[in-house]
Amino acid sequence: MRCYDLEEIPLEIGDIPTLELIQIEDCRQCVGESVRRIQEEQHDYGNYYLRIGISKTRKVIVP
Structure with a gap:
């Protein structure tokens, strides 16, 4: 998800037992x-299955 204005993802999201991946793009460093x-x-807690993906997309500005 692109989350330009998001400041934080709550820690409680990690309590979701079926959560396997958090993928973020174009976010602030604090996210x-x-x-x-x-x-x-x-x-x-011993959960080594949760993966994270952090991507920064470069925007190309064409004059």
Whole structure:
């Protein structure tokens, strides 16, 4: 999902037992940090299956 204005993903999203992937694109750095915290917390609980994907898309401006 593109989330230009999103500031954070709540840690509680990691409590979803079927969650396997969090993929974010074009987000603020603070959103990426919150996703990494979620993954670290899940690792602390022994859940090594949650994967994260963080992408930054470059926008090309044509004059």
